[in-house]
Amino acid sequence: MFHENTTCSRRTALVASELYYWHDTQNWCGSMVPSLTVQPAEHFENPETKRRLQNLVQATGLWEHLSHLRPKRAADEVIRMVHPQSHIDHLASVCERGGGDAGELTPAGPASLEIARLAVGGVIVAMDAVMTGAAENAYVLCRPPGHHALPDLAMGFCLLANAALGIRHVQKTYGLTRIAVVDWDVHHGNGTEAVFLDDPGVLTISLHQDNLFPLDSGGIGVKGAGNSNINVPLPPGSGSGAYREAFEQIVIPALDAFAPELIVLPCGYDASAVDPLGVCMLSSEDFRWMTRQVMTLADKHCQGRIVVTHEGGYSPVYVPYCGLAVLEELSGASDTLPDPYADFIANYGGQALSNDQAAAIKRAKDAHFSS
Structure with a gap:
C-alpha cells in the first residue's frame, strides 16, 4: 500500500458511487453510431476510466485518508435552476423507451x-461540505x-450541467457573489459558458x-457580462x-x-498525451501543478474552498x-505515487512552449486584459 502510512494536510471529501458506472452509453463505436460502415x-465515455481511477485510489491506500460522501438524487426543482422542464421531460422519454441518442452525440x-x-446531487453534496467547512475541498467522481x-x-456525452447546477445551488443557498470556474478539459466548456455568460x-x-469540440466554439471574442468569460484556445500539440x-x-x-469566494474545477484529463479525443500532451504532473496553482489562490481568496467535478478523459x-495526482495534491498527501508514464511523456518532442503557442496565449491575454 503506497499511501498506507501517508499523512494528509487537507480535509478532502470524495463523492463516488457504483451507480455512476451504470450509466449506459450503449454500443456506439467511439463517438459514432454503428451502421453498415461503422462496426x-x-x-x-464508458465506465472504465472512472472505475479504474477509483480502483487506483483504493489500491494505493489514499482512499482511507479521504472523507466519503454519498450522492443524493437531484429533484426536478433543483435541475430547473439551469434546465427547463422540457429538457428533463425529453431525457425521461429517451430513457423510458430504453435509451438512445438524447441530444448531440449523447447516448443514454x-x-x-x-x-x-445522482451526478448533480453529488456535486451539490460536495458544495455543501465545502461551504459548511466539513471539508476544505472535494472531488466528485461522477458520470455522466x-x-x-x-x-x-x-x-458531448453530457446530459445535465453538473458544475453549473452546483454553482446555482451555492448562489441560492449561501449567497456567494464571486465564483470562479477553471475548466482544463481539452474540449471547450461551452455549456458552463452558456449558463453564466450573462x-x-x-x-x-x-x-x-x-x-476541437464543439466546432466554432470557445473563441477569444466571447467575453460575457463584465468581461467574466475567458477562453484560451491552444494549438493542437500544446504540452506542459x-x-x-x-x-x-x-x-x-x-x-x-x-x-473568488469559491473555485470550481470542471476537470477533464483528455488533454493528456495519450488521450484518444485530443492531441495535447499533458502528464499527470501537469495536472498536479495546475491543481497546486489553484489551491494557492484558493488559500489566498476563499479559505481553500475548491470543488472538482470529473469531466472528460478517455x-x-x-x-x-x-x-x-489531483487527489494527492488536493489532500496534501505526504507521499505521491510515481507515474510509470512520466518519463515517456516528458520526453515527447514539443513539450516546451513554442512560438505559435506563445502567440495564441498572448492573443487570449490581450483580449481579456486589454478590454
Whole structure:
C-alpha cells in the first residue's frame, strides 16, 4: 500500500458511487453510431476510466485518508435552476423507451437520467461540505459528465450541467457573489459558458484545444457580462510549456483580480498525451501543478474552498494516474505515487512552449486584459 502510512494536510471529501458506472452509453463505436460502415464497439465515455481511477485510489491506500460522501438524487426543482422542464421531460422519454441518442452525440440508457440526477446531487453534496467547512475541498467522481450540456440540449456525452447546477445551488443557498470556474478539459466548456455568460458573478475560464469540440466554439471574442468569460484556445500539440504559460499569463492573474469566494474545477484529463479525443500532451504532473496553482489562490481568496467535478478523459490506462495526482495534491498527501508514464511523456518532442503557442496565449491575454 503506497499511501498506507501517508499523512494528509487537507480535509478532502470524495463523492463516488457504483451507480455512476451504470450509466449506459450503449454500443456506439467511439463517438459514432454503428451502421453498415461503422462496426459496433464501445463508446469513448464508458465506465472504465472512472472505475479504474477509483480502483487506483483504493489500491494505493489514499482512499482511507479521504472523507466519503454519498450522492443524493437531484429533484426536478433543483435541475430547473439551469434546465427547463422540457429538457428533463425529453431525457425521461429517451430513457423510458430504453435509451438512445438524447441530444448531440449523447447516448443514454434506461437509467441514465436517474444516474445523471445522482451526478448533480453529488456535486451539490460536495458544495455543501465545502461551504459548511466539513471539508476544505472535494472531488466528485461522477458520470455522466456535464460541462457541455446546454440548458435545453444534451451534448458531448453530457446530459445535465453538473458544475453549473452546483454553482446555482451555492448562489441560492449561501449567497456567494464571486465564483470562479477553471475548466482544463481539452474540449471547450461551452455549456458552463452558456449558463453564466450573462452573470458577472461567475468568472468562467476554459483552456482547450482550439476548435476541437464543439466546432466554432470557445473563441477569444466571447467575453460575457463584465468581461467574466475567458477562453484560451491552444494549438493542437500544446504540452506542459503551453499550459503553464497560459496559467501564469492568464489564469492566475484573472483569479487574483476576481478574488473568488469559491473555485470550481470542471476537470477533464483528455488533454493528456495519450488521450484518444485530443492531441495535447499533458502528464499527470501537469495536472498536479495546475491543481497546486489553484489551491494557492484558493488559500489566498476563499479559505481553500475548491470543488472538482470529473469531466472528460478517455484513456483507461492513463486517466487514473492523472486523477490520483489531483487527489494527492488536493489532500496534501505526504507521499505521491510515481507515474510509470512520466518519463515517456516528458520526453515527447514539443513539450516546451513554442512560438505559435506563445502567440495564441498572448492573443487570449490581450483580449481579456486589454478590454
